[in-house]
Amino acid sequence: xxxxxxxxxxVILSDIWLDSEETMDKLEMxxxxxxxxxxxxxxxxxxxxxCSHPCNLSxxxxxxxxxxFGKLGKIIxxxxxxxxxxxxxxxxxxxxxxxxxxxxxxxxxxxxIEELESHIPNAxxxxxxxxxxxxxxxxxxxxxxMLYRMxxxxxxxxxxxxxxxxxxHLVATITHQSHLCPLPLSVQPIIWNFDHCLHLYPTPHTxxxxxxxxxxxxKYTGITCFNPGSFxxxxxxxxYRPCSQEVELSAV
Numbered sequence: 272x273x274x275x276x277x278x279x280x281x282v283i284l285s286d287i288w289l290d291s292e293e294t295m296d297k298l299e300m301x302x303x304x305x306x307x308x309x310x311x312x313x314x315x316x317x318x319x320x321x322c323s324h325p326c327n328l329s330x331x332x333x334x335x336x337x338x339x340f341g342k343l344g345k346i347i348x349x350x351x352x353x354x355x356x357x358x359x360x361x362x363x364x365x366x367x368x369x370x371x372x373x374x375x376x377x378x379x380x381x382x383x384i385e386e387l388e389s390h391i392p393n394a395x396x397x398x399x400x401x402x403x404x405x406x407x408x409x410x411x412x413x414x415x416x417m418l419y420r421m422x423x424x425x426x427x428x429x430x431x432x433x434x435x436x437x438x439x440h441l442v443a444t445i446t447h448q449s450h451l452c453p454l455p456l457s458v459q460p461i462i463w464n465f466d467h468c469l470h471l472y473p474t475p476h477t478x479x480x481x482x483x484x485x486x487x488x489x490k491y492t493g494i495t496c497f498n499p500g501s502f503x504x505x506x507x508x509x510x511y512r513p514c515s516q517e518v519e520l521s522a523v
Contacts, residue, residue: 273406276514278310284508285318285414285481286364286501289339294503297523299346301508306350311357312510318414318481319364319399321379323503326368333383336368341386348390359394362401364414364481373460374415374452375400375468400451400468402475405513411471413451414481415459417441418498424458438487441480442496445471477516479509488518 282305288294305312322336348354361379363369368383369376378396388394400413418441429440445451449472452459477495486500486507495516500507510519
């Protein structure tokens with residue numbers, strides 16, 4: 272069955288600022304483009320942050336972000352083929368609404384997403400990080416600005432003998448550590464009872480590292496790793512074909 276699913280495609284976007292008109296216009300352009308394809312994507316993955324401002328203790332516009340999610344639901348619902356044939360996954364970002372900044376982060380609060388769910392009943396709201404199963408493959412999604420934080424916490428610069436690409440060093444580090452976030456607890460708190468959610472053992476087939484840095488794709492020790500880029504900053508995203516593990520770096 273997996274070999275026969277050659278038309279399956281995942282469209283993955285990170286940093287979708289719902290309070291930005293330009294971002295929403297570009298997103299609607301993408302949805303309209305895929306609506307007119309012969310075969311629509313089987314899955315859309317929307318990763319946070321979903322607001323241009325951090326939703327921390329000083330954030331008070333919960334009703335506005337709720338209505339913005341409702342607006343997103345209306346936009347998706349206006350594309351009938353996508354609504355009927357595609358699934359939509361939502362993964363919170365590091366600055367989205369939540370009880371704390373500790374990892375793993377729980378899914379978006381029910382109050383925020385109720386309006387969207389009324390338009391898109393098959394929307395799925397997951398934790399950060401999360402894993403999905405595609406036939407025999409395991410795909411890990413993680414939204415965190417790891418490249419910046421790892422470089423800031425680095426005591427010694429990585430060797431440039433094999434590569435000077437920071438993203439490739441990041442992929443090699445988390446793969447060797449078998450952990451998505453090998454940072455000190457003083458830098459990134461972790462809920463110890465759920466630390467296993469960050470483990471990369473056994474090794475997944477694909478790791479999606481949502482990061483605000485430029486989009487990249489890198490295959491390391493048989494693992495397909497990529498960063499879809501920051502959609503709200505440079506309107507980049509990724510079209511991923513899990514059957515062949517082909518990564519299409521895209522922009523609009």
